[in-house]
Amino acid sequence: MTELPRPANENLTRDEAAGRSLIVRTHDYTVDIDFSRAADPAVDTYPVRTRVTFDAEAGASTFLDYLGARVTSITLNGRELDAAAAVDGARIALAPLAEANEVVIESESIYSRSGEGVHRFVDPADGATYLYSQNEPVDCRRIYPCFDQPDLKARFHVTITADASWHVASNGALLAEHPVAEGVSRREFAVTEPMSTYITTFLAGPYALWHDEYAGRTASGIEITIPLGLACRTSLADSLDSDELFEITKRGLDWFHRHFDVAYPWGKYDQVFVPEYNLGAMENPGLVTFTERYVFTSPATEAQREQRANTMLHEMCHMWFGDLVTMVWWDDLWLKESFADYVGTLAVDEATEYTTAWTTFASRRKAWAYRQDQYPTTHPIVADIVDLEAADQNFDGITYAKGASVLKQLSAYVGQDTFLTAARAYFAKHAWGNTTLDDFLDALGEASGRDMRQWAHAWLETAGVNRLRVSTSVSDGVITSATLHQDGIDPRTGDPVLRPHVVRIGVYAPAEDGPAEFEAAHAVRISGASIDVPELVGAAGDRVLLPNDGDLTYAKIVQDPHSLEVVLDAGLDDELARATALAGAWNTVRDGELPAERFVDGVVAGEYLIDDTGVLANVLAQATAALAAYTTADTRQRLLARWVAFLMDAVVEDPSPSDRRTVLLRTLFAALGEARSPVPPVLEVVRSWIDDSNFALGEELTWSAWVVLSAHARVDEASLRAAQAAAPTAVSAVGLTRALAARPDAAVKDAAREAAYSGRAADGTVLSNDQLQATIDGLGIDPAGVGAGHEAEYWQRIEDVWAAQSQGQSTRVVTGLFPADAELADGDQARHPFVVAAQEWLSSRGNAPAALRRIVIEQLDDLQRRLRAQAASAA
Template identity: 75%
Template sequence: MTELPRPYNENLRRDEAAARARIVRTRDYDIDVDFSAAADPAVDTFPVRTRVRFDAETGASTFLDYLGARVDSVTLNGVEQDVASILDGARIVIGPLAEHNEVDIVSASIYSRSGEGVHRFVDPADGAVYLYSQNEPVDCRRIYPCFDQPDLKARFRVAITADTSWHVAANGALASEEPAGAGASRRVFAETLPMSTYITTFLAGPYAVWHDEYTGRTASGEEVSVPLRISTRASLAPSMDADEVFEITRQGLDWFHDRFDSAYPWGKYDQVFVPEYNLGAMENPGLVTFTENYVFTSPATQSQHEQRANTILHEMCHMWFGDLVTMRWWDDLWLKESFADYVGTLAVDEATRFTTAWTAFASKRKAWAYRQDQYPTTHPIVADIVDLEAADQNFDGITYAKGASVLRQLSAFVGAEAFFAAARTYFARHAWGNTTLDDFLAALSEASGRDMQGWADAWLTTAGVNRLRVETVREGGVIASALLRQDGVDPRTGETVLRPHVLRIGVYRPEGEAPAGFEVAIDARIEGAELALPALSGLPVDRVLLPNDGDLSYAKIVPDTHALEVVLTAGLEGELARATAFAGVWNMVRDGELAVERFADGVIATGHLVTDPGVFAQLLQQAGSGLAAYTPAETRQGRLEHLAGFLADAVAERPEPSDRRTVLLRTLFDVLGEVRTPSASLLDRVERRLEDPGFGLGEELAWSARVVLSAHGRLGEAALREAQASAPTAVSTVELTRALAARPDAAVKDAAREAAYTGRAADGSVLSNDGLQATIDGLRIDPGGVGAGHEAEYWQRIEGVWAAQSQGQATRVVTGLFPADAELADGDAATHPFAVAARGWLAASREAPRALRRIVIERLDDLERRLRAQAVPR
């Protein structure tokens, strides 16, 4: 596999992109790629011919971005260029420019194993080769030379040469096909409408294909017809439930045509599920790519089906918000991702059979946001993205989940009708163009009749999470008065941040051991530090008060002592109320305000009430991971084994296949990976389940069981390899890597650590993105601690990893190998050797890449939080 060091100028700066945009106005690209030799493992590059037409400032010079294997020739306006003199790291420098320019480039690009650029995958089931591309934010330059920034849109004409028997696709519809040598043909695709480089896409391989057709109309009556197509690897075809995906696609198109009143603009609508994908999905117009984890080869819960629907409609929203109208630079990445996260969830809730989309959002999606927003590295929703490395890291919980939460709050603030009226104006006004936040705010102000700048300043340009609590004065058995209080601090500045919240206060009536029943919801609008709530006066003192009932706003809720007790013992009526309340309790655990044991006991006590498998999985995962990290070492093993026993007993009580059983088993296997010496009876149960074909674990859970048994020395290498060889699939291949790295042997751990640091397996082959992650994950499953004691090596090697591996791969290593297993007995957050070492590296490495430093700062914060939580009084 061809590997090149990261060029010194790979990290394009915002000011450089802005300067280029002042010089260049792109018109169109002709891109001709040749995948005809892709099936040959000895060939690790592919030929590319690129022609770019653009207008420019006469006499100026500029550059194209390119991270290929080599450049063979460059011709500018008919004049052959001296390639050696114009190649500069990640750039091809061209000039002087005319008013109208044409540059032709012949080059060779590299097949990727990291999921960046054109990724090449060999199916272990049948040896077939599959290609797909992934370009956001700037990996398009790994495929063809281009002006790789979102505001230099162009029309694209693509041709792909590949095996004649393969399915080949791009953004545009297939226009023609012609022979191209033995066994190959050249497919030419229709010219696209103007779009950014990061959403161009290429697909080739023996994919299985399903066809359908959508017909509908917009709100104003325009008729729309869209060809639909689904693709996945041939070996996965039996597991592809195409009917459900097509149904959700049609439901989504109906919903968006009604709400946006704008016809789907990209012609065909292909959706392809691809292997070793780094993301959930990508909104390439006309050819959306998804992780093939959404092709369920094992029993999938209802929440997994719902999550897939959410992803489908999230990407569909981007066809308008992101693709039709695109941010000018990555500062406004949130504008497309937050919008799609919010509107996609709303569409699932209103257009499909899934009715718990907002419950899942409150429980899982917002937990991601709250965590990200409390790091020292937090940023406003409108971020300051100075370069591409920062852009890559800002696909985070703030850009997605916090932004979506805030847009949900915005819809409550101005009303849904005004919100969607603004969206329709925005699409009509800026179609095929690029925008900033001000353009969206202008449409909002027009639609709502309000000046939105104050709201934007409060919510979009400050960082951090507000806390909300209800304080009461209780007299004579009733609530005499009540105040809704708000506080908040921007972690970056230490300054107080108060925001306008439109929300509800839920009132619940305790009923002994039964869940507290819903009684009434009080509407509230708070803008300052406090708000009187006269509607609560006179209520009995035993009422449970839930701030932000319905989860309309973005804030941590702080229950009072009485409410906390009811939530953790009897629970609340209503799935969304329970999810909202437990989200608040989990934040208390992470903030060191509540012992994690109380949270875990509350999950065990009230878990039978939770019917949404996604919420149930989230609560159990939080309980397990919380006990593993936030309990003192001397009590941790007992608490983890208690939780494992509860999970195993719950499975035994209802052994028949169900969503609940699947969630219980997944959590059980995760927890057993943390227990240092689990009882023999627990491991015996796992072995019996694995060996019983009638129990029906399925591939995913069977391999999770094997990983646990491997980590505790119950399964050796020969048995693991035999299991994989008997059913060679993508899942079993990755899980074998994880299981082998989990073995309790110091030499095994040393080899896995070296593989992670170098990005290569023991045989010298480059680890794929999934292979690298599995190696790291298996290394970290170390209940016996045999892989400990290598913390100093981490600080010696991470800068070399960052320089040698792609940002995506390096991020996996730097994040996954951070020395995190700190114990309070060895020092508190200020004095623990791991924390001291991390702060020492940060102090000594001020010139290290900002993106690398950000990872270390965030992991250090997690470490300090772990130690503070261990110190909470029990």
């Protein structure tokens, strides 16, 4: 595999991009890619011919972005340039420019194993080769030379040469196929509408195909017909549920046509599920790519199907917000992602059979936002994205989940109809163009009749999470006064932050036997530190009060002691309220205010109430994480043993396959990966499940079981390899890697650690993104503690990792190998040796890449939070 070090000029800055935009106005790309030798493992590059036409200032100079293996020729306006002189690292210099320019470049690009650029995958099931591309934010330059920034849109004419038996696709519809050699053909695709480079896409391989057609109309009556396609690897074809996928697609298109009133603008609508994908999905117009984890080869819960539907409609939303209208630069990355996150969830809730989308959002999605927003590295939703490394790091919980939560609050603030009216006006005005946040705020202001700038400043230009709580006075068993309070601190500055919130305060009546019952909800608007809530006066003093009932706003809730006790002991009778309340309780655990054991007791007491398996999976995972990280070493194993026993009993009581059993088994296997000395019969039962066809674990859970058994030395390497050879799939290949790295042997752990740091297996093979992550995951499953004691090596090697591996791969390593297993007995959050080592590295590495420093800062914050939570559990 051809590997090149990361060039020093790989990290394009915002100022450089803005300067290039002043000079360059792009028109067309003609990209001719040759994948004809892709199936040969000895060939690690592919030829590309790129033609770009653009206008410029006469006499000026500029550059194209490119991260290929080599450039063999460059012709600018009919004049051949010296390629050796023009190519400098990640850039190709072009000078002198005319007013109208044409550059033609012949080059060789590199097949990727990291999920960046054109990724090549060989199916372990049948040996077939599959290719697909992933370009956001700036990996298009790994495929062909380009102006790789979102505001330099162009039309794309793509041709791909490949095996004639393969399915080959791009953004545009297939126009023609021309034989070029025996078994090889050249496919020509329709020229696209103007679009950014990061959403160009290329696909080739023996994919299985399904076809359908959508017929509908916009709100204003424009009729539209759209060819629909689905694709996945042939070995997964039997598991792809095409009827459901097409149905969700059609319902989504109906919803967006009704609410956006702009006909889908990209011709065909293909959706393909691809292996070893770094993301959930990508909004390439005309050819959306998804992780093939959404092709369920094992029993999938309703929550997993809902999540898939959510991802599908998130990407569909981007066809308008992101693709049709695109941000100028990555500062406004948040707006396209937050909009799609919020509106995609809204569409799932209103257009599909999945009616718990907002419950899942409250439980899972917002937990990501709350965590990210409390790091020292948090940033305003409108982030200052100074360069590409910062853009790559800002695909985070602020950009997606906090932004979506704030847009949900905005919709409550101005009204949902007004919000969607603004979106329609925005699309009509800016179609095919590039915009900034101000353009969207102008549309909102016109639709709502309000000046949105003050709202935008409070919500979008400050960082941190507000807290909401209700205080009451009670006399003779009745509430005599009630006040809603808010507070908040910007972690970056330490300054107070108060924001305008539209919320509801829920009132729940405790029951003698069962969950507290919903009684009323009172709408409140708060913008300062407090506001009286007269509607609560006269209510019984024993009522459970839930700030942010309905989860309308983005804020941590602080429940009064009585309400929190009822939530943890009896629960609430509404699914969304229950998810909101438990999310609030989890935040108090992470803040070191509620002992982990008390939270877990609440989960055990109330888990039977949770119907939404997405929420159930989330709170059970939180309980496992709390016991593994937020308890003290002297109590942890006792508590984990009790937790394992509870999970085992729950599975045994209802062993028939079901969504609930699947969630319980996943949690059980995760807990067993943390437990040092599980009772032997537990592992014997787990082993028996693998061979019991009636128990029906399925592929995913079977390999989770193998990993647990391997971590506890209950299966040898030969048996693991035999199990994988008996069913050679992508899932089993990754499972085998995790299981081998999980073995409780110091030499095994040393080898896995070296593989992660080097990015290569023991035989020198470059690890794919999935195999690298599986190695890191398996290394981290260490109930025997045999892999400890290598903290110093981490600080010695992470800068070399960052320089040698791609940012995506190195992020996995730096995050996954961070020394995090700190124990309070060895020191508190200020004096623990792990804390001190991280602080010393940060203080001595002020010139380290900002993105690398950010990861270390966040991991250090998690480490200190762990120690604070352990102190709370010990109190």
